Amino acid sequence: MEVNCEGCAGCCIDWRPLADAPGDREHRGARPALDDTYNLVPLTREDVRAFVDAGYGDALTPRLWTPAPGDDRVTVDGHELAAIGDRPVFFVGLRKPPKPVAPFDGDARWLPSCAFLDPETLQCRIHETDLYPTECGDYPGHNLALDAETECERVEDAFGGERLVGGEPPADAGVLLGPQALGEKVFCYPDPDELTGAVERLRAGELTRAERARFVGVAAASAPGTAAIAPEKRETYEERAAGADSWVGQAAAEWANRREEGEAGGDDAEPGLAGAVEGARGAPPTPGWDDV
Template sequence: MDVNCDGCAGCCIDWRPLAPDADDHERRGRRPPLDDAYNLVPLSRDEVRDFLDAGYGDVMTPRLWEATDGDDAVTVDGHDLVAVGDRPVFFLGLRKPPKPVGPFGLDRHWLDTCVFLDPETLRCRIHDSPLYPRTCSDYPGQNLALDRETECERVEMAYGGDRLLDDTPPDNVGLALGPQALGAKLFVYPDPEELTGVVDRLLADELTAADRARFVGVAVGSSPGTTTVDGTRAEEARTEARAADSWAGQAIEAWEMRADETGSLATDVESTGATVEEARGAPETEG
């Protein structure tokens, strides 16, 4: 496997507003997610815990799915959610605030972008850190192993160029499928009644810090291979996540305050990754 990522970051940016015919691949299956995030990377339980321990409890957000015929389901806020028994299933990914970015050689536009992506260099601020998620480091290895289209190929089709240079799947990718994913990458929320109001806010893209912290707590309190959640450990993690005040969380709020309409030009925007992120403590990137 070999990829050309320079000036791309297509897997880190929601570039659908720039390509009206782009394939919304995450919403083609039987179970559409409730949120509208693009390429939300699932974090493992250990990665969630590592982000929390590093002070980044405020950068993670949940994904839940709409149930269809044949699924176990539980109804919350009038929505049937995919569940194990009567407990909603979710995973956690990294938040994507709007940033002024210019992927693929285009002018800068306001696009939802991974919290850790430098909007100028289009490089990840934690790429060389132990926090760098396994799914990101493997990408697009998991897609290739499953014979699924990659974001590299989607970018090539939309804008030309060579992004996927070698499509040979790597020998070892961090796939967690089936029952082994439970408690390790897919989690179950133990009390669906606690999510009353939360699901409506998720659909409206109005989750609060307290909402997100609930899911972080449950993920950390989960046990791989089971649906068991340690209540004490979950509550401790929830409290820690709720108290998080990282440079990344602060930058998300700052970008959201500055952002114009999604997909609109941002060529005259003076705010940069240096003034919004590095000024708050973000590590610099090369490029």
């Protein structure tokens, strides 16, 4: 799939504050997401395990949905959740902490950005590595295969230019939808009572490390095509995710503090801070666009 990503990162950031577009498809429709994150990337079970195994359990976060008419549902913290039977369904994605970014040749702004996005180069720090998520590698092929609008096209409509260079879907676009997604990308939380308090914090963007780790453990221990969970594997991955202390989690906390200071009259949004905030904590470098 040929796309022009230089200066964009439209699929990696929440650029809604920069334009009247894009349409907020994730929070409308039959099953709107409970959180407010834009373009949360759904990870496969194997992706989730790989991130935890690499020490990046603190880079992961869950998504829950409100139910559509006719869906199974459970109520937690006063919110109805889409479910299979009495088990809330969810997926796991990559966190989007605030970062100072300047996409589309605009001024730098504090925008929620993928945990692995270098805010200075607007490149992914794990691109072309074994950790690069399946969904990111296939994008925008999935959208094209489903005849759905891509983020590239939304950026073109809002800011001009050409982002989607090739409009034909790749032959190997592995769209995973319907029942085959269960246990692979969509998971079932076994005990909704454990989520008391966490659902409201998810809505507010305030999930704790331990709460995020519970979802990670369930996803990592899920079995394809079923709601079954392997208890020992769940415990192992939950503990490892809860104990993760990578540059991602450390940087996310500092970015949040810097944004608050900026809004209070301190530091302005400056993408060049990436070296001090992320690089100094061990974030892998990006090549820059001259080498791409």
